[in-house]
Amino acid sequence: MNSVQITSHKDGGIVTVYLSGQALDASNVQRFRHDTATMFDNEKFFVFVLKDLKFVDSSGIGALLSCLRKAHANGGDVKLAEVPDNVKSLFELVRMDRLFEIFATKEDAAVTFRS
Amino acid sequence: MKILIADDEQVSRMVLDRTLRALDYDVDVAVDGRQAWEMLEARHYSIVIADWVMPEVDGIELCQRIRRANVEAYTYVILLTSKFEKTDRLTGLTAGADDFITKPFDRAELSARLGVARRILRMETELRDAKQRIEEKRRQEIEIGANIQRSLLMARPPEGATAFEFAAMNLPSTAIDGDFFDFFVHRSTVVDVFVGDAMGKGIPAALIGAGTKNTLLRSISRLLSDTSNGHLPSPRDVVQTAHSTLARELIRLNAFVTLEYARLDSERKIATFVDCGHTKVLHWVAKEQRTHELSGGNFPIGFVPEETYGQFEVPFEDGDVFCFYSDGVTDARASDGDFFGSDRLVDLLGKHAHESPSELMYRLREAIRSHTSDLDLDDDFTVVIVRVGSPSEPWESTQRGFRSHLSSLTEMRQFVGFVGLDCNLDAKEIDELQLATHEALTNVIMHAHENSGQEVVDIEAERLTNGIRVRIVYTGEGFAPGEVDEPSMNIYREGGWGLFIIQRCVDKVSYGTLRPGVNYIELVKLTP
Numbered sequence: 323m324n325s326v327q328i329t330s331h332k333d334g335g336i337v338t339v340y341l342s343g344q345a346l347d348a349s350n351v352q353r354f355r356h357d358t359a360t361m362f363d364n365e366k367f368f369v370f371v372l373k374d375l376k377f378v379d380s381s382g383i384g385a386l387l388s389c390l391r392k393a394h395a396n397g398g399d400v401k402l403a404e405v406p407d408n409v410k411s412l413f414e415l416v417r418m419d420r421l422f423e424i425f426a427t428k429e430d431a432a433v434t435f436r437s
Numbered sequence: 438m439k440i441l442i443a444d445d446e447q448v449s450r451m452v453l454d455r456t457l458r459a460l461d462y463d464v465d466v467a468v469d470g471r472q473a474w475e476m477l478e479a480r481h482y483s484i485v486i487a488d489w490v491m492p493e494v495d496g497i498e499l500c501q502r503i504r505r506a507n508v509e510a511y512t513y514v515i516l517l518t519s520k521f522e523k524t525d526r527l528t529g530l531t532a533g534a535d536d537f538i539t540k541p542f543d544r545a546e547l548s549a550r551l552g553v554a555r556r557i558l559r560m561e562t563e564l565r566d567a568k569q570r571i572e573e574k575r576r577q578e579i580e581i582g583a584n585i586q587r588s589l590l591m592a593r594p595p596e597g598a599t600a601f602e603f604a605a606m607n608l609p610s611t612a613i614d615g616d617f618f619d620f621f622v623h624r625s626t627v628v629d630v631f632v633g634d635a636m637g638k639g640i641p642a643a644l645i646g647a648g649t650k651n652t653l654l655r656s657i658s659r660l661l662s663d664t665s666n667g668h669l670p671s672p673r674d675v676v677q678t679a680h681s682t683l684a685r686e687l688i689r690l691n692a693f694v695t696l697e698y699a700r701l702d703s704e705r706k707i708a709t710f711v712d713c714g715h716t717k718v719l720h721w722v723a724k725e726q727r728t729h730e731l732s733g734g735n736f737p738i739g740f741v742p743e744e745t746y747g748q749f750e751v752p753f754e755d756g757d758v759f760c761f762y763s764d765g766v767t768d769a770r771a772s773d774g775d776f777f778g779s780d781r782l783v784d785l786l787g788k789h790a791h792e793s794p795s796e797l798m799y800r801l802r803e804a805i806r807s808h809t810s811d812l813d814l815d816d817d818f819t820v821v822i823v824r825v826g827s828p829s830e831p832w833e834s835t836q837r838g839f840r841s842h843l844s845s846l847t848e849m850r851q852f853v854g855f856v857g858l859d860c861n862l863d864a865k866e867i868d869e870l871q872l873a874t875h876e877a878l879t880n881v882i883m884h885a886h887e888n889s890g891q892e893v894v895d896i897e898a899e900r901l902t903n904g905i906r907v908r909i910v911y912t913g914e915g916f917a918p919g920e921v922d923e924p925s926m927n928i929y930r931e932g933g934w935g936l937f938i939i940q941r942c943v944d945k946v947s948y949g950t951l952r953p954g955v956n957y958i959e960l961v962k963l964t965p
Binding site: 324344345347348349373374376377379380381383384404406407408411412415416434 | 942
């Protein structure tokens with residue numbers, strides 16, 4: 323099963339997380355939840371870069387929302403950057419664009435944490 | 438204009454409060470920096486007058502917090518100090534203070550400094566309003582441009598030219614371009630295809646593109662009505678006629694249009710091209726198994742007032758493929774600046790030329806998407822693919838079976854993408870159809886089959902005159918949709934969007950039983 327590849331690096335207190343794969347959907351969302359379970363324990367500020375994620379479905383949205391909630395619980399936040407058009411349309415459709423801040427570039431997103 | 442005073446010395450606070458009220462200002466008072474910050478978090482103050490020295494949160498710290506808060510409207514900060522050395526002022530300015538007043542203060546000076554503050558705040562407000570108006574205008578312009586593009590510049594692949602198979606696609610860039618294309622079917626074996634690009638961006642380019650396309654169509658009609666013997670006007674004559682109407686206007690507007698005008702005649706097996714500075718046409722020659730790049734030598738329309746257009750002919754065979762494209766395709770850039778380029782396009786054509794134009798187009802779109810990581814395109818992306826020969830398997834309906842398991846979802850989406858393109862859905866319509874089908878299939882796999890992988894799900898597609906009907910047929914327990922809630926803005930909600938998404942992404946959804954034990958979900962996606 324094709325799972326979402328997660329790579330991350332930390333710079334100045336901000337963790338940039340790159341998600342890539344065919345899809346974040348019902349087929350791999352459990353794995354994704356497992357893989358990101360401890361990510362929020364010791365860090366607060368996250369930028370998720372979605373440019374290499376080709377497709378997201380409703381369960382993928384649920385998993386991203388769960389990440390947002392964990393970050394909030396820690397006094398942090400998750401911002402999204404470089405979101406493909408089809409994924410952005412989905413966010414707008416289910417109004418998640420009002421819960422997640424979406425930025426054109428990861429630098430734009432990171433700046434909002436620093437200011 | 439509301440002012441907040443933050444001062445821990447009672448006397449000084451009272452004097453300031455009274456003086457400001459006497460000057461007719463609306464004043465709130467905080468007894469220290471901490472309280473001032475709480476009040477600032479609760480509402481906006483245009484002006485804050487803060488004592489430099491306060492316990493815990495001092496004037497400097499307050500200043501820094503105000504600047505960090507990054508709220509839209511500006512807060513003008515004046516620091517009160519009795520210390521008045523140069524270094525202090527520097528510290529204050531660095532922290533974000535706008536002005537300083539020395540205690541004990543002079544009433545006239547205070548009034549004058551507040552006058553400055555008001556002037557600056559007024560300018561700031563005007564600037565912010567102007568910026569908002571410009572952004573709104575810009576957004577409206579993009580929307581108008583996108584509408585022109587959809588309605589006037591693009592076309593659906595033609596029906597009636599049955600000797601050929603077509604696929605056409607346009608992905609608009611964020612800035613509107615003047616890409617356009619259209620078809621003119623003379624008879625089932627002869628069709629004119631033209632693809633053009635009006636230079637420039639925004640609504641002007643879109644309007645020039647629309648005007649050019651309109652002039653070309655009118656030129657064909659006029660020339661056809663002038664000829665009586667059933668002879669078709671040559672492509673050269675069509676372009677020449679359009680030129681005589683357009684060239685001077687375009688020169689006056691300081692604009693020009695690149696154009697590729699082609700006639701494909703499958704009786705004579707000859708393609709005739711008039712190339713006016715457009716990107717090269719790719720011609721996949723089946724018997725050679727290789728791609729030729731075709732280009733002519735005319736100027737773009739609007740370059741020079743007098744131009745005599747030349748045409749050239751190329752023979753073709755059944756199975757050959759012609760690919761017309763705008764420079765937005767080859768100029769599509771990856772985030773590291775690497776262009777998609779014509780080599781990749783030629784390579785892709787070579788590998789998939791035996792597939793239907795729709796499949797080829799789908800692969801091209803995916804290749805561009807993954808090359809650019811789906812970032813916004815700088816230029817419009819327009820492609821028209823024509824394959825010579827009747828469609829090998831023209832389908833009114835088609836179907837494919839899949840193993841009912843979540844791991845089949847990617848393949849299922851791809852199948853829906855192919856059939857959607859075959860039914861002339863555009864890029865956004867395909868995205869929506871894929872998403873709706875995916876959500877419906879996930880429900881079937883999880884709820885009817887518990888992701889066992891033992892069952893089979895059939896996806897049937899039926900071509901409609903203006904869209905496509907996709908039917909998911911499955912065995913086992915049928916499920917009916919519950920009430921569809923609007924998605925709430927609740928961060929604690931993690932699911933239940935599936936049905937909402939399905940309903941919003943397609944035009945019609947129905948559920949039912951085909952025969953005992955066999956159920957279906959039917960999705961209809963219409964093209965406008």
